[in-house]
Amino acid sequence: MNVVITPAMVGQVILSGLLAGALYALVALGLALIFGVMRVINVAHGPLLMLGAYTTWFAYHRLGMNPYLTLLVSMPLLFLVGALLQRTLVFRVVDAPELSSLLLTFGVSIALVNLAQLAFTSDLRSIEYIGGSWMVGSFAFAKSRTIAFGFAAGITAAAFLFLQKTRLGKAIRATSQSREVAMVCGIDVQRIHLITFGLATALAAAGGSLLSLIVAIQPEMGQVWTFKSFLVIVLGGAGNYPGALLGGMLLGLVEQIASLFLTTQLSEAVAYVLLVLVLLVRPAGLLGGRQT
């Protein structure tokens, strides 16, 4: 590895890391919500993201919608899908040992991926909408990634505002802190579970829609996102929603920095190594989280 690393390269890499980080944070927030509120590890999170990406693809290619406008389609649509999943399947395992919900969502994820393969074939699809980069000084801002960053940041900020300021948001946070006490306070926990799952799926769908403009779309695209979202949650601390933000940024940065030193192939393993490291050294995550 005789690569000379210049400050400019480091700067570019940090920039790319931050741009990617927002997307990670967005998707991971969804997973964090499900885990925090229901103690369910939603292995199907990635495939749901994939469905969001396909929704955007179809809306763009069949209906001619502006890809960014399709967020208005994919998010509500996947909200319904998530709510449906919760109402029919997931609610049955919320109180069961975590293993059951893990296996259940695993089964769902396999089903979703294979449904997609049947319906859409494994052919790679893409949306060529906006390419190239903006140059600011010597730094390149890839257009599609920068716009995705903007939307991801916006949606994540909106989600946080929702959680902090609205009654429903507070109810969700209350339920994730303590289900029993929330019930005593008169919160309809079943409804909160339903809404949370739907909301989380909508966030994943948003991630998928934004992602569809950056990478190629295929049925298997979501699986690595489940893993990375989980990593983000572990980094930030399970049950800690702002932690998901931090974790997302961190993952983005670490991956980009690693790509400076490692071949592209090896840098795929970075996320995994990071997960094992964090779980061994500081399982509570960087922001401490709660004891789960």
Next chain:
Amino acid sequence: MVGIALAVYPLFGTGYGVRAMLQLFMWVALAGSWNLISGLTGYVSFGHVAFFGAGAYAAAILIVKGGWPWALAALAGGAVASGLALLIGATCLRLKGPYFAIAMLGLNEVLRVLVSYFEGLTGGGLGLSLPTLDATVAIYYAMGAMAALVTLVAYVIVTSRFGLRLMTIREDEVAAEALGIDAFRHKIYAFLLSATGPGIVGGLFARDQGYLEPISVFPLAMTITMIVMTLFGGKGTVWGPVLGAVTLFVLQEVVWARFIYVHQLLFGAIIVVVVLFMPRGVLGLLQLKYRLPRTI
């Protein structure tokens, strides 16, 4: 009786038939091994195919580069898989159940990446070819022996105190530790045992196929199939994985293999149904209904 029938089958079975039975034995061994860790301790291993692949590559490399006889190479494959399990287990088994499961999910990817990276040794994406050898019948017996062995090991464990302790860990790890059970050590032993089978079987598979490439020995589909077979038959039981393997393999060969995505889809659906309605699998249902012994 069934044993004798199986033993003499190659004498009059067709090439396809022997091949199919060989695969069935392989699945029995794989599902049974998965059961040893995931069924008994409750630590769901989503990356178990890693051991299969590791064993396959280890054996293949020994055969190709070292000229080892395939039987020995397969056993070495098992040893390598065990070593890998030790490495992974030492780090990951300290984690609580769900975290372990997710860590194992990522394992597949890592191994595939590693195999591609060490191209000189493994042939990378182009694959590794073994010298041609028609050992199908011999491998049939070897796989059969493995299937029997894994089931035997499962029986021995389930009826032993060791097995009881593993199951205690599954039910309530904190209570188990309070009882003085060194959970970590027990989990490691179970994990090692569960990896050896796939390692050896992987080595045999490599010999039988004659050609390996990363995607053929590390597919997620294989882990999924192992999981479905054990879940369906009954995790934590001795004959559950065997039942599951036989049933689903037959269904697969007869019905689904034609439409590969449909059959994976059905597997996903089966997992969902089993988790919701028969968490202890078919055997579990039978155990309840007919008051069969726990150690079946």
